[in-house]
Amino acid sequence: MLSPVAAILPDASMVDFPGRLAAVFFVQGCNFCCGYCHNPDLRRSPAADLAGCLPWSGIDAACRRFRDNWTDAAVITGGEPTGSPLLVPLVERLRAHGFAVKLDTNGSRPDVLESLLPLLDYVAMDIKFPPADYPRRTGFADTAALGHSIALLKARGPAAEFRTTIVAAWHDEAAISSMGEWVHAAGDGTPAAQWYLQAFRPHGDLPDPACRNFPETPPPLLRSLAALLRPHALRTAIRGEF
Numbered sequence: 720m721l722s723p724v725a726a727i728l729p730d731a732s733m734v735d736f737p738g739r740l741a742a743v744f745f746v747q748g749c750n751f752c753c754g755y756c757h758n759p760d761l762r763r764s765p766a767a768d769l770a771g772c773l774p775w776s777g778i779d780a781a782c783r784r785f786r787d788n789w790t791d792a793a794v795i796t797g798g799e800p801t802g803s804p805l806l807v808p809l810v811e812r813l814r815a816h817g818f819a820v821k822l823d824t825n826g827s828r829p830d831v832l833e834s835l836l837p838l839l840d841y842v843a844m845d846i847k848f849p850p851a852d853y854p855r856r857t858g859f860a861d862t863a864a865l866g867h868s869i870a871l872l873k874a875r876g877p878a879a880e881f882r883t884t885i886v887a888a889w890h891d892e893a894a895i896s897s898m899g900e901w902v903h904a905a906g907d908g909t910p911a912a913q914w915y916l917q918a919f920r921p922h923g924d925l926p927d928p929a930c931r932n933f934p935e936t937p938p939p940l941l942r943s944l945a946a947l948l949r950p951h952a953l954r955t956a957i958r959g960e961f
């Protein structure tokens with residue numbers, strides 16, 4: 720029997736689950752088409768193609784290996800994991816092995832997210848663009864669904880984070896302010912608990928050829944845009960900067 724996992728990071732990660740050493744599982748399939756996607760091979764529909772995925776026995780073997788090496792947490796990422804009908808069995812499997820579980824999501828399926836929250840220890844949701852830019856930059860237009868996910872995660876406080884990859888050509892001050900106001904207004908209208916910014920890094924295999932030549936985001940730009948988010952999040956930080 721095949722799992723929804725297309726790949727597993729060979730070594731445990733110290734950066735993907737705050738404060739924990741984590742095994743990272745990549746789930747097949749995504750409903751977005753971001754031009755700057757670093758995992759475009761995972762974007763095929765999970766229903767159409769589980770063929771390249773690992774058997775459940777491989778998941779169990781990997782879990783035992785990680786547990787034997789002091790890893791006590793797991794990150795489910797993608798792709799977009801919430802599109803998989805096998806996500807709940809995967810979360811339950813990882814929990815049965817004793818892992819704390821973090822989910823990475825684009826926030827497009829709040830119904831799936833809400834039903835999973837009792838099983839999750841931490842959630843990271845991408846806030847990619849201002850609502851008006853989502854359709855042309857991601858191919859996804861249901862920003863009301865994204866707003867619902869934002870509200871669900873704001874209610875989780877520090878057990879959830881928002882995060883944004885900053886592309887200098889797309890994220891100017893007006894865009895960041897709009898994103899901050901959108902997140903702030905969602906749900907109960909209070910600031911988010913935490914919001915991380917991270918640098919875009921160009922790569923020759925990115926789906927949008929224009930993105931391949933964009934420059935890496937300079938740290939001063941990350942810092943100045945993070946300052947604009949301070950009214951909208953109790954904690955803002957640059958991921959990868961210490």
Ligand code: SF4
Pocket residue numbers: 749750751752753755756757758759762797798799825
């Ligand atoms: S949501 Fe993530 S996995 Fe999906 S296309 Fe965008 S960057 Fe890639």
